[in-house]
Amino acid sequence: MLVTMLLAACSQAPAPVEPIRAVRVEVVGAASPGNAHEYAAEVRARVESRLGFRVSGKLVERHVEAGQAVRGGQVLARLDPQDLKLGQEAARAALASAQVQLDVAESEFQRFLALRDRGFISSAELERREATVRSARATVEQAQAQLRVQANQSGYAVLTADASGVITAVEAEPGMVMASGTTVVRLAHDGPRDAWFAIPEDRAEAMRALQGRSGRLQIRLWGDDTRTWPASVREIAAAADPVTRTFLVKADLGRAQVRLGQTATVSVPPPDANATAERTPAALTLPLAAVFEQAGASTVWVLDRAQMVVQPRTVTVVGASGNRLAVAGGLQPGETVVTAGVHTLTAGQMVALYMEPAAGAKASAAAATAAGVGTKPSK
Numbered sequence: 617m618l619v620t621m622l623l624a625a626c627s628q629a630p631a632p633v634e635p636i637r638a639v640r641v642e643v644v645g646a647a648s649p650g651n652a653h654e655y656a657a658e659v660r661a662r663v664e665s666r667l668g669f670r671v672s673g674k675l676v677e678r679h680v681e682a683g684q685a686v687r688g689g690q691v692l693a694r695l696d697p698q699d700l701k702l703g704q705e706a707a708r709a710a711l712a713s714a715q716v717q718l719d720v721a722e723s724e725f726q727r728f729l730a731l732r733d734r735g736f737i738s739s740a741e742l743e744r745r746e747a748t749v750r751s752a753r754a755t756v757e758q759a760q761a762q763l764r765v766q767a768n769q770s771g772y773a774v775l776t777a778d779a780s781g782v783i784t785a786v787e788a789e790p791g792m793v794m795a796s797g798t799t800v801v802r803l804a805h806d807g808p809r810d811a812w813f814a815i816p817e818d819r820a821e822a823m824r825a826l827q828g829r830s831g832r833l834q835i836r837l838w839g840d841d842t843r844t845w846p847a848s849v850r851e852i853a854a855a856a857d858p859v860t861r862t863f864l865v866k867a868d869l870g871r872a873q874v875r876l877g878q879t880a881t882v883s884v885p886p887p888d889a890n891a892t893a894e895r896t897p898a899a900l901t902l903p904l905a906a907v908f909e910q911a912g913a914s915t916v917w918v919l920d921r922a923q924m925v926v927q928p929r930t931v932t933v934v935g936a937s938g939n940r941l942a943v944a945g946g947l948q949p950g951e952t953v954v955t956a957g958v959h960t961l962t963a964g965q966m967v968a969l970y971m972e973p974a975a976g977a978k979a980s981a982a983a984a985t986a987a988g989v990g991t992k993p994s995k
Contacts, residue, residue, distance in 0.1 A: 638970040639926070640956040641919055644900045644947055657813035657835070657867070659878045661804035664784065669695055670772040672796045675788055680801060682786050686777045693788070693800050695773040704766040711759035718752035725749045781805040782876055804876055809869040811835055811847060813882050814862035823865055823884070824852055833867050834883040837874065845872045847882070900947050904939045906955040907931065916947070917954035917961055925966050926954060 673695035680692050728745045731737045785802040788794060815823055826832045831846035850868040857864070867882060874880075907914050914933050917926040935942040947953070954961065961967070 637957065637960065637965065637967050639917075639919075639954045639961070639967045640970050641952045642903065642906070642955045643952055644902060644949060653819065653884045655813040655815060655882045655884065657811040657880045657882045659869070659874050659876055659880060660810050660812050660866075661781065661784075661806075661876060662808040662810055663779075663805040665778060665803045665805065666799040667692065667775060667778070667801050667803055668797050668799045669693075669775055669794055670796060671695070671700065671769050672794060673697075673699065673773060675790050675792045675794050675800070678786070678788070678790055678800070680783050680786070682783055684783045685781070686783060686803070687780045688777055690777045691774055692777055692783075693775040695775075695794065697770060697773040700766070700770040700773050704763070704770050707759065707763040707766040711756065711763050714752070714755040714759040718749070718756050721745075721749045721752040775800060777803060779803070779805045784876065807871070809872055809874055809876075810850065811867040811869055811880055811882055813865055813867070814857070814860065815865055816862055817856055819884075820852065820856075820863045823849060823863070826884070827852060832885065835867065835869060835872075836881045836883065838879045838881065844883075845869055845874070900943050900949060901940045902931075902943055902953060903955045904936075904941055906953050906958065907933065907941055907943070908958045914943070916943075917958055918947070919952040919954060919967065921952060923966075924968065925964050926961055928963055 675693060676696050677694040678692070680686060680690075686692065725742075725745045725748070728737060728742050732739060732742045781803045783801050784804045786800075787802070788798065788800040794800070827849040830848045833847040833849065835845040835847050836843075847867040847869050849865060851866040853864040856862060902916065906916050909915065910928060910930075913930045915928050915930055918929045919926050929946045931943040931946040933941050934944050954967075956970075
């Protein structure tokens, strides 16, 4: 018995079976080379006017709403014209009075001219009468100009569109007493369109280097990934916004068929995009968590789906965008890479694909149904 116990103590315990770990994976796909920057933008009109009345008064009518298309010369709103009409009538009456004074002065001048010819008055007296005529004539001209001004003022009670376009905002409602120049509506003129977006201060100089270079930007509308429009930097703000510390950039879209107010993504390539493309002809994108460092090199775990084992693969990181990395070398599009739990794996380790609990339950139920396994009803 003692010999048996000694022999059992000297024998080695069997090695533990390595557990099969469940891992998350992702099939890698190609990405654009380089470090292109993307910004959210808004489509705006090249020219947007704030329209208001040139006279003060009470707003009695507004004929347009936000989003409505209008044509040049169309009536947009009206003021109460009563006071303006009274002013026009007063100017007309003042003109009539001045005209009467001029007629009287001219008649007297003709009589005094005949008296001077007969020697009854002096030339100095005649000159005073002539000055009176000139003064009366100037008064008439002044009254005529005032009447024209009042006529214009009456016309200003009607607000019309300067050009065809779309109403982008309404800032006044009927019943409001409007001061001269107060904005009633905003009108986006038909014609060229711009994409407005903001960039951080550290990108301002690089953006200025692209100014005036045609087609350097790419515009993609949200909800429509099938089409892009080339654009160029038309204008960059001279100073940063005091609150956000960003610079406003206006990209020229020309007459692209886009709607006002649409949200778009502006893709801005780096200044050396062509050189980067030559150095990196192809790139793949991976989640940040899929890449780890091993022996001083960036490494990923590649899954062999036939044998369900993982092997390390060295890659080269060429860029980053958000929580994803662009890598080149060592991988091919379509290969499967482990994206979670990379620090717990070893070379040649067998793994299983991780399934969400709900998905796993559905898969088990489907397998049981296919095998004819079911539950018996309880008695």
